[in-house]
Amino acid sequence: MVRGALVALILVTFAATALAAPAGPPIRIGGTLALTGPLAPTALLHKIAGEIYVDELNKGNGLLGRPVEWGLLDDQSKPDLTRSLYEKLITVDKVDLLMGPYATSGILAAMGVAQRYQKVFPHHSFGMPHLAKYEMHFPTAAFGPEPNRTVPTTVFDALAATSNPPKTVAIVTSKFSSAQFQSSGAKEVAEKRGLKVVLYLEYEFGNRDWGALAARVKDANPDFLWIGVLGLDGNQMLEAMKKLDYTPPRHFHLFPAPGPLALAPDAKNALSVTVFEEHPPFMSNAGAAKLVPLFRERATKANVPYPYVETQVAGSWAAWQCLEAAVTATKSLDDKVLAQWLKKNRVDTIIGKLRFDGPNNYGDDLFRVKQVQDGKWVVVWPREFAAPGARLLPP
Amino acid sequence: MRQAIGLLAAGLILAMLPLVGLPAFYESFLYLVFHWVALATSWSLLSGYAGYFSFGHGAFFGAGMYTVATLTAGLGAPFLAALPVAAVVATLLSLGIGAVVFRVKRLRGELFGLLTLAITFVLATIVLNTRLDGGPGVYLSNVPLPRLVASPTGTFYLLALGLAVLTLAAAYTITSSRLGLGLFAIHDDEDVAEVEGVPTFAYKLVAFALSAGIAGVAGGIHAMYVSYLTVPDTFSITVPLYVVLMSVLGGARHWLGPAVGAALITASLYAFTGGQQAILGRAVVAFVLILIVLLLPEGLVPAVLRRARGQRGRAADVAVAPILAAAGARTEAPATLDCRDVWRAFGGIQALRGVSLSVAPGEIVALVGPNGSGKTTLINVISGHHAADRGRVELGAATLTGRPAHEIAGLGVSRTYQIPRPFAHFSALDNVALAATFGSARCAPAEARAEARAWLEFTGLGRRAAALPHELNLHERKFLELARALAGRPRVILLDEVLSGLNPGEIASAVHLIRQIRERGVAILFVEHLMRAVLELSDRVVVLNEGEVIAAGGPREAMRAARVIEVYLGKAHVA
Numbered sequence: 016m017v018r019g020a021l022v023a024l025i026l027v028t029f030a031a032t033a034l035a036a037p038a039g040p041p042i043r044i045g046g047t048l049a050l051t052g053p054l055a056p057t058a059l060l061h062k063i064a065g066e067i068y069v070d071e072l073n074k075g076n077g078l079l080g081r082p083v084e085w086g087l088l089d090d091q092s093k094p095d096l097t098r099s100l101y102e103k104l105i106t107v108d109k110v111d112l113l114m115g116p117y118a119t120s121g122i123l124a125a126m127g128v129a130q131r132y133q134k135v136f137p138h139h140s141f142g143m144p145h146l147a148k149y150e151m152h153f154p155t156a157a158f159g160p161e162p163n164r165t166v167p168t169t170v171f172d173a174l175a176a177t178s179n180p181p182k183t184v185a186i187v188t189s190k191f192s193s194a195q196f197q198s199s200g201a202k203e204v205a206e207k208r209g210l211k212v213v214l215y216l217e218y219e220f221g222n223r224d225w226g227a228l229a230a231r232v233k234d235a236n237p238d239f240l241w242i243g244v245l246g247l248d249g250n251q252m253l254e255a256m257k258k259l260d261y262t263p264p265r266h267f268h269l270f271p272a273p274g275p276l277a278l279a280p281d282a283k284n285a286l287s288v289t290v291f292e293e294h295p296p297f298m299s300n301a302g303a304a305k306l307v308p309l310f311r312e313r314a315t316k317a318n319v320p321y322p323y324v325e326t327q328v329a330g331s332w333a334a335w336q337c338l339e340a341a342v343t344a345t346k347s348l349d350d351k352v353l354a355q356w357l358k359k360n361r362v363d364t365i366i367g368k369l370r371f372d373g374p375n376n377y378g379d380d381l382f383r384v385k386q387v388q389d390g391k392w393v394v395v396w397p398r399e400f401a402a403p404g405a406r407l408l409p410p
Numbered sequence: 411m412r413q414a415i416g417l418l419a420a421g422l423i424l425a426m427l428p429l430v431g432l433p434a435f436y437e438s439f440l441y442l443v444f445h446w447v448a449l450a451t452s453w454s455l456l457s458g459y460a461g462y463f464s465f466g467h468g469a470f471f472g473a474g475m476y477t478v479a480t481l482t483a484g485l486g487a488p489f490l491a492a493l494p495v496a497a498v499v500a501t502l503l504s505l506g507i508g509a510v511v512f513r514v515k516r517l518r519g520e521l522f523g524l525l526t527l528a529i530t531f532v533l534a535t536i537v538l539n540t541r542l543d544g545g546p547g548v549y550l551s552n553v554p555l556p557r558l559v560a561s562p563t564g565t566f567y568l569l570a571l572g573l574a575v576l577t578l579a580a581a582y583t584i585t586s587s588r589l590g591l592g593l594f595a596i597h598d599d600e601d602v603a604e605v606e607g608v609p610t611f612a613y614k615l616v617a618f619a620l621s622a623g624i625a626g627v628a629g630g631i632h633a634m635y636v637s638y639l640t641v642p643d644t645f646s647i648t649v650p651l652y653v654v655l656m657s658v659l660g661g662a663r664h665w666l667g668p669a670v671g672a673a674l675i676t677a678s679l680y681a682f683t684g685g686q687q688a689i690l691g692r693a694v695v696a697f698v699l700i701l702i703v704l705l706l707p708e709g710l711v712p713a714v715l716r717r718a719r720g721q722r723g724r725a726a727d728v729a730v731a732p733i734l735a736a737a738g739a740r741t742e743a744p745a746t747l748d749c750r751d752v753w754r755a756f757g758g759i760q761a762l763r764g765v766s767l768s769v770a771p772g773e774i775v776a777l778v779g780p781n782g783s784g785k786t787t788l789i790n791v792i793s794g795h796h797a798a799d800r801g802r803v804e805l806g807a808a809t810l811t812g813r814p815a816h817e818i819a820g821l822g823v824s825r826t827y828q829i830p831r832p833f834a835h836f837s838a839l840d841n842v843a844l845a846a847t848f849g850s851a852r853c854a855p856a857e858a859r860a861e862a863r864a865w866l867e868f869t870g871l872g873r874r875a876a877a878l879p880h881e882l883n884l885h886e887r888k889f890l891e892l893a894r895a896l897a898g899r900p901r902v903i904l905l906d907e908v909l910s911g912l913n914p915g916e917i918a919s920a921v922h923l924i925r926q927i928r929e930r931g932v933a934i935l936f937v938e939h940l941m942r943a944v945l946e947l948s949d950r951v952v953v954l955n956e957g958e959v960i961a962a963g964g965p966r967e968a969m970r971a972a973r974v975i976e977v978y979l980g981k982a983h984v985a
Contacts (some may be wrong), residue, residue, distance in 0.1 A: 022824075047683075051689055088683040089682070093638045096679060096683075098636065099438040102434045102435040105437040106433035106434045107433045120643055123551070127637050146549050146638070191642070192546045192640055216543060
């Protein structure tokens with residue numbers, strides 16, 4: 016009886032502690048996102064993910080028992096403004112911790128500031144690993160240190176495992192820095208694997224003339240088309256090819272707008288890469304079960320056209336997870352202490368276990384191959400990450 | 411002078427800011443303010459002052475950025491050594507463009523704007539498709555930044571401050587110089603400016619080069635500031651749009667206007683960066699800017715200055731009767747105007763067919779004939795507005811044929827227009843002072859204004875010196891044309907229907923004035939339909955029909971010629 020009461024008391028005490036509202040002065044985490052300007056549609060996903068994360072933290076114990084405040088500023092999609100706003104966050108607002116902005120140019124601009132003030136700098140959407148030299152930056156866009164080699168390798172491995180692997184490849188890519196970087200890598204990887212690159216074309220960011228590109232692809236008639244796309248480029252390219260009565264047997268899209276491509280009638284069996292999709296085994300990753308319904312609810316309210324968790328949202332969530340893990344494990348807000356811990360430990364995140372002990376703090380390439388099947392994205396490669404029953408569909 | 415000292419003092423005080431130990435953000439924020447001050451002010455040197463609206467400032471800015479990136483990251487040059495090269499590259503680019511574009515008359519206004527925008531895209535394409543970038547961008551974080559002060563933000567701040575002060579000093583100097591006066595005249599009416607003696611091509615080129623050079627330096631500094639350059643970011647529409655907006659907001663024709671606009675708009679960028687109100691905030695800022703631009707079209711600085719000065723100097727009284735005053739003037743050596751076998755065609759229409767005439771010093775020759783007979787074309791050819799296809803025009807020993815209009819004005823040829831074409835944003839005094847500055851008189855600014863006042867008095871417009879042209883009636887505008895023509899101290903004056911539209915009293919005044927001009931030894935060629943004035947004033951008459959001289963001689967003799975009566979008069983005017 017007494018023993019039972021004691022257990023009950025301990026449980027109640029523990030529960031009370033565990034559920035205690037965070038108290039004390041808030042821990043202030045500062046960052047910017049492109050809430051306005053051309054990058055705003057995608058940055059909105061990061062905003063929603065971050066807000067959910069901070070809300071969930073504060074519903075629990077906060078960080079170190081203290082509430083968390085996210086000081087989010089609008090960098091207006093401008094790298095120069097991003098830089099000065101991070102200076103404001105550090106030197107005027109004197110935030111405790113930083114969270115990175117959205118997209119490569121802004122991240123580089125902010126990284127220089129973080130470096131000057133020796134602040135831990137987690138970020139979630141950086142596409143040029145070889146340019147990130149700061150020892151205390153922690154990327155959760157898990158490309159690995161050489162995405163120009165590893166991402167195409169994963170894709171070509173997936174294709175090689177099919178019954179009818181491609182022998183010829185056409186590569187058409189935007190000159191947008193990260194897309195061009197990986198696409199030029201794809202050319203090298205394909206050639207090394209003995210595939211014949213029958214066409215390599217680069218188009219300018221913001222291109223609207225898809226007809227000429229489509230005609231070149233049709234003439235080349237490749238077994239596999241790699242499109243180094245951004246946003247809706249892939250949809251427009253497919254439409255242009257359709258007007259020429261041509262559909263490539265297999266087509267891969269590097270950084271597509273996931274919703275519009277999945278729903279496009281011409282995009283049947285389109286391929287891309289991802290670090291997270293809303294199906295097993297990813298749903299077993301840390302935090303996935305919590306994030307997916309909350310994100311769908313908030314993203315739907317915010318009129319996000321594709322309110323599902325995938326690469327951008329998951330990368331953002333993982334960045335917050337890394338920050339929380341380091342603070343919780345070290346019980347510290349000291350940037351150097353946090354950085355040391357992150358360099359030495361793996362963090363269990365929604366996109367898998369992240370490590371930062373490789374070149375330029377990059378760990379493993381966690382990108383998997385996904386395919387549009389029945390109007391939805393499903394991971395098809397590597398097999399252990401494929402959706403239940405899913406496999407890469409042949410042409 | 412007081413403004414120049416104030417500018418220098420402000421620059422020196424602001425240069426002390428890094429010593430105060432403010433948080434780095436403020437240096438960074440002020441860096442961006444001064445960065446935009448330099449860019450917007452430099453844009454206005456051509457586009458604000460001369461009215462050549464350029465959407466190509468991003469091209470020169472981008473040229474500066476990529477020059478510094480290539481020299482520092484690519485070739486290992488020191489940053490500060492790369493900056494002057496950035497200026498040179500941008501300047502040469504503008505000179506190359508300007509040398510071609512400024513020679514083509516139809517490339518004015520919106521066509522110039524579109525062309526400069528296209529140049530930005532062309533340059534972006536070149537950078538994107540060559541080793542200057544090639545697509546992945548250029549990374550500058552490894553380029554060492556010289557420390558002018560302890561912090562990098564302080565260094566950037568001082569660089570931008572220095573550039574902004576120099577740019578403002580240049581703008582101030584230009585606006586109070588011959589160059590500025592000429593650019594403002596080009597803004598209002600380029601053809602008239604050229605005929606008044608403004609070397610329009612050279613002035614535009616100088617303004618364009620200076621504007622581009624400053625943009626190149628600003629780009630070079632900014633390349634280091636952002637440390638990662640990509641073509642889409644560098645050559646985006648942001649720079650050209652912002653500099654236009656800033657200049658229009660502050661006042662593009664005032665040396666300080668773009669700087670005020672730049673400071674306000676840059677500050678507004680920071681006013682609503684909070685995550686929750688970002689979109690609403692930017693909408694509010696945009697709305698306020700639209701309101702200001704609509705309500706104060708000339709810009710904030712000119713509007714504020716106008717209010718501060720009140721209405722002083724704007725005499726409303728109209729002086730109709732001319733008040734003759736002696737314009738204290740150097741007298742140019744008299745010379746005879748000689749046209750020999752002058753031909754000019756416009757497409758298939760032969761406007762002049764071998765016209766020959768001469769006007770001696772102190773002589774008044776009337777040029778008459780039916781509409782379309784070639785009278786105004788001949789004046790345009792003499793003044794250099796049109797080139798002759800064949801034949802020669804000489805003034806004394808000097809050949810006018812083949813010379814640009816501003817050189818012809820400098821040699822002593824002045825003209826008026828049938829429909830007055832004063833510079834719309836110039837007061838009556840400034841309209842006349844411009845001619846005194848650029849005509850054969852070549853007066854210094856202070857002297858030019860004194861000269862202008864004298865000629866305004868001479869033409870009876872003394873009390874209207876501060877009035878803008880739209881505030882003058884037709885008679886006053888005609889006399890303003892006359893005062894402007896006289897202020898150049900011409901040896902030949904070409905009067906194109908100066909009496910048309912005037913009432914009898916005004917005509918009498920004008921006739922009196924023209925006689926007084928003749929007494930100064932000036933050769934006068936005047937186009938006129940008013941036969942009474944022709945007979946009263948002219949020593950000789952030349953009658954044109956379909957581009958040919960059909961009669962010449964004394965007024966009565968010429969008017970009696972049968973051919974003249976047949977094609978022009980319809981009846982004998984002289985009994």
